[in-house]
Amino acid sequence: MTYKFLLFDLDHTLLDFDAAEDVALSQLLNEEGVEDIQTYKNYYVPMNKALWKDLEQKKITKVELVNTRFEKLFAHFGIEKDGAYLAARYQFFLSKQGQIFPGVEDLLKNLIHQGYELYAATNGITTIQTGRLAQSGLAPYFNQVFISEQLQTQKPDALFYEKIGQQIAGFSKEKTLMIGDSLTADIQGGNNAGIATIWYNPHHLENHTQAKPTYEVDSYQALLELLDKL
Numbered sequence: 001m002t003y004k005f006l007l008f009d010l011d012h013t014l015l016d017f018d019a020a021e022d023v024a025l026s027q028l029l030n031e032e033g034v035e036d037i038q039t040y041k042n043y044y045v046p047m048n049k050a051l052w053k054d055l056e057q058k059k060i061t062k063v064e065l066v067n068t069r070f071e072k073l074f075a076h077f078g079i080e081k082d083g084a085y086l087a088a089r090y091q092f093f094l095s096k097q098g099q100i101f102p103g104v105e106d107l108l109k110n111l112i113h114q115g116y117e118l119y120a121a122t123n124g125i126t127t128i129q130t131g132r133l134a135q136s137g138l139a140p141y142f143n144q145v146f147i148s149e150q151l152q153t154q155k156p157d158a159l160f161y162e163k164i165g166q167q168i169a170g171f172s173k174e175k176t177l178m179i180g181d182s183l184t185a186d187i188q189g190g191n192n193a194g195i196a197t198i199w200y201n202p203h204h205l206e207n208h209t210q211a212k213p214t215y216e217v218d219s220y221q222a223l224l225e226l227l228d229k230l
Contacts, residue, residue: 002175004175005171005175006111007121008142009155010120012182019097020097023099031210043076044069046188055154069155092133096135097133100137106220112141116227121146121161123155124149129147129210130147151163156184157188160193161190168199172220173193180199180200181201181202184190187211187212188209193216197217199217200218202219204218
C-alpha cells in the first residue's frame with residue numbers, strides 16, 4: 001500500500017451538493033414568499049459558484065460571501081433584504097440535507113476494510129458541513145473531519161494541508177492522497193502542498209487549469225481499482 005491517508009473532498013465528490021442546494025434554496029425562497037423560485041435559482045447558482053471561486057483566489061472573505069450572496073440575489077430582482085439573516089436561514093435549511101451519491105457507503109466501507117485511514121477535507125461552513133455529514137450517515141467513516149472555517153484557511157492553500165497534517169498521528173505527505181472533483185481547490189491544493197492527488201471526474205471534464213492531478217478516475221469503482229494497483 002503506497003498510500004495510507006486518504007483526504008476526501010465532500011461536495012460533488014461524496015455528498016450531492018446540487019441536490020442539497022436545490023432543496024434548501026426552495027425552502028428559503030418559499031419562506032420569503034418568492035413565487036418564481038426557479039428564476040431566482042437560475043440567477044443564484046452561477047453567482048454563488050463565482051463567489052466561491054473569488055474566495056479561492058482571495059478576492060473576497062468568507063464573511064463577505066456568506067453575508068452578501070442572498071442580499072445580492074434579491075437586489076438583482078429589485079428587492080432589499082437582510083443578507084445576514086437570509087444566510088442564517090439558508091444555513092439552517094442546508095444543514096438538514098444529507099444527500100449522497102449512489103455507492104458512497106460501499107466505497108468508504110471497502111477502503112476502511114483495506115486499512116486506509118479516511119479523512120474529510122472540505123471548504124465550507126462548519127455548521128452546514130457537520131450537519132450534512134450527520135444527516136448523510138457518513139460521519140462515522142472518517143477518523144476526523146477538517147473544515148476550512150475551523151482551520152481558518154481553505155483549499156487550495158498549502159496551509160490548509162499543513163494544519164491537517166499537524167492533527168493526524170504519523171502523518172506523511174508521501175503516504176497521503178487528496179481525492180476530489182475540483183481542479184482549482186482539491187487538485188491545485190494538493191499541488192501546492194506537495195501531496196499526490198486523484199481527480200474525481202465522473203463527467204469527463206477537460207482540464208483547462210494549471211492544476212496537475214497525479215491520477216484521474218471517473219467512478220468509485222475506478223478509484224478502488226486504481227488504489228489496488230498503487
